[in-house]
Amino acid sequence: MVVLTGGSEVVALEVRLLDSRVLREVKELVRPHSPQHCYQCAKCTSACTATKVIPDYKPHLIVALTRLGLIKNLLDSGIIWACTECWKCSEYCPQDVAPVEVVIALKNLSIAMGYKPPEDLKMMAKNVVELGYISPPIEVLSKEFEMYGRNALALPELVKPYTHEGTINNLKKLLGGVYE
Amino acid sequence: MSDVRIGVYVCHCGKNIGGVIDPAKVTEFAGKLPNVVVARDYMYMCSSPGQSLIEEDIKRYGLNRVIVAACSPRMHEPTFQGVLKRTGLNPWLLQMVNIREHVTWVHDDVPQRAEEKAKELVAAAVARAAHLHEITTEKFPVVSSALVIGGGIAGIRASLDLANAGIKVYLVEKKQSIGGKMAQLDKTFPTLDCSQCILTPLMVEVSRHPNISIYAYSEVVDVSGSAGDFKVKVKLKPTYVDWDKCTGCGTCVEKCPGRAPKEFDEGLSNRKAIYFEFAQAVPRRPVIDAEHCLWFTRGICRVCEKVCPVGAIDYSQKERYVELNVGAIVVAIGYELYDLSKIREYGYGKFKNVVSGLQFERISSADGPTKGRILRPSDGKEPKTIGIVLCAGSRDEKHKKYCCRYGCAAALKHVYYIKHSIPDAKVLILYTDIRAFGKGYEEFYQRFRGEEDVFFIRGRPAEIFENKDGSLIFDVYDSNTGQLVNVKADLVVLEGAVEPPKEWESLRRLLKVSCDPGGFALELHPKLRPFETTSDGVFLAGAIQGPKDIPDTVAHAAAAAAAAIGFLSKGYVESVPYLAFVNEDICSGCGLCASVCPYDAITIEEKEGKRVAKVNVINCKGCGTCVATCPSGAMQQNYFTDTQLLSEVVSLAGGVK
Numbered sequence: 001m002v003v004l005t006g007g008s009e010v011v012a013l014e015v016r017l018l019d020s021r022v023l024r025e026v027k028e029l030v031r032p033h034s035p036q037h038c039y040q041c042a043k044c045t046s047a048c049t050a051t052k053v054i055p056d057y058k059p060h061l062i063v064a065l066t067r068l069g070l071i072k073n074l075l076d077s078g079i080i081w082a083c084t085e086c087w088k089c090s091e092y093c094p095q096d097v098a099p100v101e102v103v104i105a106l107k108n109l110s111i112a113m114g115y116k117p118p119e120d121l122k123m124m125a126k127n128v129v130e131l132g133y134i135s136p137p138i139e140v141l142s143k144e145f146e147m148y149g150r151n152a153l154a155l156p157e158l159v160k161p162y163t164h165e166g167t168i169n170n171l172k173k174l175l176g177g178v179y180e
Numbered sequence: 181m182s183d184v185r186i187g188v189y190v191c192h193c194g195k196n197i198g199g200v201i202d203p204a205k206v207t208e209f210a211g212k213l214p215n216v217v218v219a220r221d222y223m224y225m226c227s228s229p230g231q232s233l234i235e236e237d238i239k240r241y242g243l244n245r246v247i248v249a250a251c252s253p254r255m256h257e258p259t260f261q262g263v264l265k266r267t268g269l270n271p272w273l274l275q276m277v278n279i280r281e282h283v284t285w286v287h288d289d290v291p292q293r294a295e296e297k298a299k300e301l302v303a304a305a306v307a308r309a310a311h312l313h314e315i316t317t318e319k320f321p322v323v324s325s326a327l328v329i330g331g332g333i334a335g336i337r338a339s340l341d342l343a344n345a346g347i348k349v350y351l352v353e354k355k356q357s358i359g360g361k362m363a364q365l366d367k368t369f370p371t372l373d374c375s376q377c378i379l380t381p382l383m384v385e386v387s388r389h390p391n392i393s394i395y396a397y398s399e400v401v402d403v404s405g406s407a408g409d410f411k412v413k414v415k416l417k418p419t420y421v422d423w424d425k426c427t428g429c430g431t432c433v434e435k436c437p438g439r440a441p442k443e444f445d446e447g448l449s450n451r452k453a454i455y456f457e458f459a460q461a462v463p464r465r466p467v468i469d470a471e472h473c474l475w476f477t478r479g480i481c482r483v484c485e486k487v488c489p490v491g492a493i494d495y496s497q498k499e500r501y502v503e504l505n506v507g508a509i510v511v512a513i514g515y516e517l518y519d520l521s522k523i524r525e526y527g528y529g530k531f532k533n534v535v536s537g538l539q540f541e542r543i544s545s546a547d548g549p550t551k552g553r554i555l556r557p558s559d560g561k562e563p564k565t566i567g568i569v570l571c572a573g574s575r576d577e578k579h580k581k582y583c584c585r586y587g588c589a590a591a592l593k594h595v596y597y598i599k600h601s602i603p604d605a606k607v608l609i610l611y612t613d614i615r616a617f618g619k620g621y622e623e624f625y626q627r628f629r630g631e632e633d634v635f636f637i638r639g640r641p642a643e644i645f646e647n648k649d650g651s652l653i654f655d656v657y658d659s660n661t662g663q664l665v666n667v668k669a670d671l672v673v674l675e676g677a678v679e680p681p682k683e684w685e686s687l688r689r690l691l692k693v694s695c696d697p698g699g700f701a702l703e704l705h706p707k708l709r710p711f712e713t714t715s716d717g718v719f720l721a722g723a724i725q726g727p728k729d730i731p732d733t734v735a736h737a738a739a740a741a742a743a744a745i746g747f748l749s750k751g752y753v754e755s756v757p758y759l760a761f762v763n764e765d766i767c768s769g770c771g772l773c774a775s776v777c778p779y780d781a782i783t784i785e786e787k788e789g790k791r792v793a794k795v796n797v798i799n800c801k802g803c804g805t806c807v808a809t810c811p812s813g814a815m816q817q818n819y820f821t822d823t824q825l826l827s828e829v830v831s832l833a834g835g836v837k
Contacts, residue, residue, distance in 0.1 A: 041571070041612040045640030045657035051664060052655075060659065092525060092642045094576035 022109065023069045031074045031103035033090075033098040044089035044099045050082045055081040059089045059099035066102055075110045081118045129168055132161030184198035184310045185214040187243040188302060189234055191225035191250035193280055198223070200284035200297040205303055206249065209299045213306045226256050231263050238267040240592035249277035249302050257329045270314035272757060272819060273474050275516045277305045290511060300832060306833035311824045319752040320798050322408030322717075323507040326744055327352065329400055329687070332360020333730060334722025334737040335512035338383050341741035342510070343391035347748055350504050352414055354683070357399045357461035360514055361811035364444060364538060366545040366552075367587040368730055372596065376460060376547075383462040386446065393591040395502070396463055399683070403509070403690040404780070406799045407717030408753040412504040423426040428464035430456065432484035440472035442549075446539040448557060449549035454484050459547055468493075481483030508744040509691065511701065512737060513576070513684060516579055526572060531646045532558035537590050537675045544597040550837035554601045557669045558650035563670030565603065566598055567652070569641060570611040573677030580677035582698050585727040587675035588615045588625075593629045594673060606633045608667060610640060610656055612769065618731060637665065644672060680728050691718050692778065700726045712739035716753065719744045759818050760795050766814035767792045773806035777835040782806060 026035060042057040045051055051058060057079055065074050072079065083103045090098035111117060124134045137148040137158060150157070188210040192198030203221040211219035216242050222230045225248060236244060246269075248260050253276040261271035279298040287294035290783035324347055328339045333427055340634045343349045351358065351581040355580050362368075363383075363698050366377035386392055397413055402413035421432075437784060438453025446453075454466050485493040520530035524601025528534045533556045533618035535543070546552040556563045568591045573579040591609055612635075616625040628634055641654040657664050680699045688695060693713045694702040701724050704712040711720050721737035722728060726738060760773075760781075774782040781799035784791050791807075793815065816822065 039421040039575070039612060040659060042638075042659045043640040045659075045664070046655050048640055051657070055664065058657070061659070083222040088642065094571070094578065094640075096577040109461045 023066060023070070025109060026102060026105045028100040028152045029108065033096055033101050035063050035067050035097055037095040038067060038097045039095060040064060041094065043092050043094060044097075047088040047090065047092050049086045050084050054079075054082045059083075059103070062106070063097055063099050063102055066106065071106065071109075075106065075115055076173050078115075078118060080110065081121070085120070092110065123176050125171075129163070129171060130161075131158070132157055181765075181770045184245060184305060185243050185247040186213075186215045186247060186309050187215045187217055187234065187237050187241065188219040188247045188306065189230075190219070190221040190227050190279075190302070192221065192223045193225075193250060193797040194223065196252070197280050197284045200288045200291050200626050201279075201298055204304045206279070206298050206302060207557055209308065209485075210247075210249075210302050213303055214570070215245075215310055216306060217243060220664055226259050231259070233582045234260070234263050235267055236645075238264070238269060241568065241710065244269065245273050245275070245312060247275045247277060247302065247305050247309055249279045249298065249305070251280040252276075252282075253279050270316075272315035275305045275312065279302050298398050304331070304828045304831040306563070308776065308824050308828040309471065311821070311827055312819075315694055315757045315818050317757055318755045318797055319688060320408060320613050320755070321396040321752055322750070323410075324348065324504055324748050325350070325504075325506045326508045326510060326748065327400070327410070327412050327504060328510045328512055328721075328724075330360070330512035330514055330724075331355075331358030331386075331394070331396070332512060332514045333379065333382075334511070334514060334723065334724075334733045334740075336379075336386055337382065337734050337737040338510045338512055338721045338741040338744075339386055339392050340382065340746060341738055342391065343389045345741075345745045345749075347387075347391065348390045348744065349823065350395060350412075350421075351392055351416075352395045352400055354397070354399055356419065356458055356465065356467045356769040357463065357734050358386060358394065358396065359458070361460065362537070362730060363458060363460070364446070364545075365541050365547075366597065367593060370618070370620040372593070378461045380462070387462045394463060394486050395480060396465070397467060400687060401501070402691065406753075406779075407715070407747075410506050410509060410717065412506060412509070414504060416500045416502065416503050417545055418470075418499050419465070420470070420473075420493065421466055422492045422494050422497075423465045425490045426465050426468075426488075427490060427492075428456075429489065431487045432468070433466055434481050437481065438472050438474055440469055445542045445549050446536065448535075448539055465825065468495075469708065490810075504770075507550075508717045508719065508739050509738075510719045510721050510744055511687070511691065511693070511724055512740075513681050513687070513724050514722040515678040516681045516726060518679050520572060520674055520676045520829045523573050523579060523674075525643045525670070526641075526674060527648075527652075528568065531644070531652060531672075532556075532644075533563075533650050533652060533670065533673065534644065534672045537587065537594070537673060538819060540594055540673045544594075544601070552601075554598060554767060554812075556650070560672070562601070562602055562705070564613070565606045565608070565667070565669045565671075567608045567610055567641070567667060567669040567672045568594055568611070568612075569672060569674050571640070572674035577675070580679060582727065583615065584675070584678050585615075585732075586678075586729045588613075589621055589729065591616070591675050592628050594625055595631065595634055599631060599634070604633070606635070606671070608635045610635055610637050612638070612640060636660075639665075641667075669794065678723070684724065692713055692828070693718060693720075696726070698726070702723060711736055717747060719747075730786045752797075755797045756800065756802040757818055758795060758799050758804075758820065760802065760804070761815065761817055761818065762793045762804050763814045764792045766812050768812060768814070769793065770811065771808050772811065776805050776809045778803065778805065824828075 042060040052096045080103050092101050190203040190207045193204050207219045207221040218237050224230050244346045257276050260274050264271045264274050279820045283294050283298050326342050326349050328335045337353045339349045362379050368375050396417045398414050401415045405411040432454050433452050436452035436454045439450045442445040442449045444450035444458045454468045470476040535552050542548040570587050574584040595607050598607050616622045638660045639656045639658045641656045644652050644654045652669050655666050694717045696702050701720050703710045719741035720741040722733040768785050771784045773793050779799045779801050781796045783794050785794045803818050806815045
C-alpha cells in the first residue's frame with residue numbers, strides 16, 4: 001500500500017503553503033464542520049470500519065494532511081476511495097470535524113482536478129443508470145449455508161428504472177465524466 | 181449656555197492612536213468647536229505629566245467640562261475623574277471619547293477616514309458635554325456578616341477566612357454534611373495526601389468556630405435587598421430527626437431495615453433509609469430518606485423511633501425557613517459530574533464495569549464499598565487490565581466543550597492506586613493530551629511514565645463493547661505507534677466531564693449572576709477579577725466559576741473571602757452614579773418601569789394624589805431598562821439623559837435640518 005505521510009521525505013514549509021488553497025476549498029465544502037479544529041485524538045480511526053480492512057486508511061491522518069494542505073500524496077494514492085461512508089467518524093468526533101465530510105470533499109476535488117476515479121465507481125455509476133441501484137441484487141449465504149435470493153424471500157421482481165436521455169445526461173454530468 | 185467652558189485633551193497613546201491618525205489635527209479641529217476654551221494633545225494623557233496638564237488648565241482657564249479623547253472609559257475614566265476631583269470639580273463633568281478601541285485599532289487600514297471619525301466623535305462629545313450635570317452618590321452602611329453557599333472545600337476555606345477576620349458567617353449546605361466532593365476522594369494529587377485526613381480537621385474547625393453557623397440539609401430559596409444588606413431566605417429541609425436532641429450515636433442507623441443506594445459511594449453500595457452521609461460527617465446528624473423509609477412508604481416499622489435513646493425522631497417534621505441578613509454572599513456550590521451515560525458509545529450506566537473517576541475513588545477508598553480493595557463492580561473480582569479514558573465528555577462539541585482540568589492528574593493518581601493495590605495489573609491510559617500544568621504535576625506525570633506495565637496510548641476508543649464475562653473490549657488507534665490496538669479490559673475508568681450543579685440555574689437568577697457558555701458563573705474579569713461578579717457583594721469561590729482542581733479551588737476561595745472581607749470592612753456601599761430618576765410631573769404611574777426592572781428597584785407610590793414611580797437608590801444598578809421602556813420619557817438616567825444623548829446624536833448626524 002501507499003505511504004501517505006511522505007515517509008522519511010522531508011517536506012519544505014513552502015510545499016505545505018503551496019497547497020493552502022486546497023484547505024480553503026475543503027473548508028468551504030465541509031461547512032459547517034471544521035477540519036481546522038481537529039486535535040488528533042484519532043477517535044475516528046478507532047471507530048473506522050475501513051481501517052479494520054485497509055489499515056492504511058486512517059481518517060485522522062487524512063484530516064491532518066488536508067489541514068496542512070499536503071494532499072498530493074493523498075490523492076495520488078487513491079486511499080480516499082477506501083471510505084465506506086458509514087459516518088461513524090462523524091458520529092463520534094468530539095470536535096465536530098466529521099472526517100467523512102473531508103473525505104467526500106476530497107473525492108469531489110480530486111475528480112475536479114482530473115484524477116481518475118477507481119474502476120468500481122464507474123461500475124456503480126453504470127449500475128445506477130441501468131438498474132437504479134448502486135449494486136445489483138445478489139444472492140446471499142445464510143448462517144446455515146443456504147443461498148437466499150429475492151425469490152426465496154418472496155420479494156417482487158426488480159423494476160427497470162425509468163430512463164430518459166436527459167436524465168442520463170444529467171447524471172453523467174453530475175458524476176463528472178466518471179460514467180463513460 | 182455661555183457658562184460652559186470645555187477643555188479637550190487628545191491622547192496619542194504612543195503609537196496606538198498617534199500611529200494612525202494625527203492627534204494634532206483632531207486637537208486643532210476641537211479648538212474651533214463652540215464652548216471649547218482650550219484643546220491640547222499629549223503623548224500619554226494618563227501619565228502624571230498628562231494629568232497635571234489638565235489639572236493646571238482647569239485652574240487657569242476655569243474649565244467646568246473636560247473631554248478626554250483617548251482609550252475606552254473602562255480603562256481610564258476613573259483616572260481622569262480623579263483629576264477633576266482633585267481640582268474640586270464634580271467627576272461626572274468628564275466626558276471620555278474612545279478614539280483608540282473605536283477608531284485607530286479598528287480602522288488602521290483607512291487612516292484618513294479614521295481621523296474624520298475621531299473628529300466627529302469629539303464634536304459629538306463637545307455637543308453633549310454642555311448638557312452634563314453634577315452627579316452625587318449616596319453611601320449606605322453594610323451588615324458585617326456573610327452567607328457562604330456550599331460547604332465543599334471552597335466553602336469551608338472561605339468560611340474560615342471570613343470567620344477568622346471577625347465576620348459572622350452563615351454556611352448553607354444542601355447535603356446533611358459539609359465536605360463536598362473532596363470528602364469522597366481517597367487521595368489528592370500530586371502529593372497523594374489522604375483526602376479526608378487533610379479535610380476533616382477543617383470540617384471540625386468550621387463546626388466549632390464561634391463565628392460560623394452551619395445550615396446543613398438546607399437551600400437558599402430567596403435573596404432580596406442589595407449589596408451590603410441582603411435578606412436571604414433559607415429553607416431547612418425536613419430531616420425527620422430533631423438535630424438539637426440527637427447526639428449522633430447512630431443506633432437508629434444500625435437498626436434501620438430500609439435500604440437505598442448510597443450517594444456518597446456514587447451508588448456502588450447501599451445505605452440505610454436513615455443515614456449519615458458518611459462516617460466523618462459534620463454535623464454528625466442522621467437524616468431520614470422519606471422515599472425509602474418504610475414508615476413513609478408503607479406505614480410500618482418506626483424502629484428508629486423506638487431505639488432512639490433521646491427521642492429525637494420526629495416523623496411530623498416540616499420544612500422550616502430562616503431569614504438571614506448578610507452584607508456579602510460567597511457562592512461556593514462547586515460542580516457536578518456530567519451524566520456519563522450520555523456518551524452512549526462508552527456504555528456507562530449500561531456496562532457495570534465502566535465506572536466514573538469518582539466511582540473509582542470510592543472503590544479505592546478505605547471507607548468505600550470494597551474497603552479499599554480494588555475490585556470490579558460486576559463480580560467483585562480483581563481487575564488485571566484497566567483502561568483509563570481521558571477527556572470522557574470533555575473537550576467535546578457534543579458534550580462539554582471545556583477541559584475538566586482535573587482528569588489528567590486524576591488518571592495518574594488512579595495509576596498509583598492500581599499499581600499500589602494490584603502490582604501486576606496492566607494499566608492503559610488512553611489520552612489525547614496530558615495536561616500536567618500545576619505545581620508538581622509534571623513531576624507526578626514523569627513518575628508514572630516509566631512505571632512498569634503502564635501504557636500511555638495516544639488515542640481515544642470510539643466504541644466499548646461488553647463481553648459475557650463482564651469484561652470490555654474496544655479498539656483504540658495509538659497515533660504514537662500508528663497501530664490499531666484491540667484491548668480487552670476488566671475495568672474501564674472514565675475521567676468524566678464536569679458541569680455546574682443543577683440548582684445553579686435558579687440560584688444564579690436569585691443572585692443576578694450571569695453565566696459563561698459552559699453554564700458556569702461569569703466572573704467580573706477573567707484575569708483580574710476572577711472571584712467577583714457583576715452583582716456587587718456577590719463573590720465566587722471555587723469550581724462554580726469554572727472547573728478547578730483542589731489547589732486552585734482553595735486559592736480561589738481564599739481570594740473570594742479576602743475580596744468579601746475588603747468589601748465588608750469598608751463599612752459602606754456607594755450608590756451607582758448612573759441612577760435612574762423620575763420626572764414626577766410627567767410620570768403617569770403606569771408601572772411599566774417597575775415590571776421590567778431586573779433589580780426590583782422601582783415601586784409605584786401615591787404622591788400628592790397621583791401615582792408616580794419611585795427609584796430605590798440602593799437597588800438601582802443603572803442598567804437603563806426602565807428608561808428605555810418608559811412611554812412618556814419621565815424616567816431618565818444620570819449621565820445618559822435624553823438631552824445628553826440626543827445632542828450627541830444630532831451632532832453625529834450633522835445637525836438637525
